Amino acid sequence: MDSKIEQQLEKIMPEDLARTFESAYYVLIQGQHEHMDDLLKHGGTLLRKAAQKFTPTQMILGIAVLATVAVVIVSRSVSDESEGEAEDVSPRAEKR
16 A cells, blocks of 8 residues: 555656646746746656656656757747847948
8 A cells, every 4th residue: 555655656747747837837938036946846846756757868858858948948038038129230331
């Protein structure tokens, strides 16, 4: 009975995914950085549980995909912030 409970505790539950995505939504989309601790805690729990199920190669590929997605999201948010700003692109000689 105890081993069954331990196995159940180490399974990736839908609640784990929901908490992680909810924290990521608050931090990445809404910009509420006070939820960063929750995101790290829930993401770490999810990663620990996933590490028990996947091979090392699968874990490396999964982390690489997550890192790529994070870079794309950050680059898009940075480019969105700079949109709308006028910039002079004419050569210096033409300005005179």
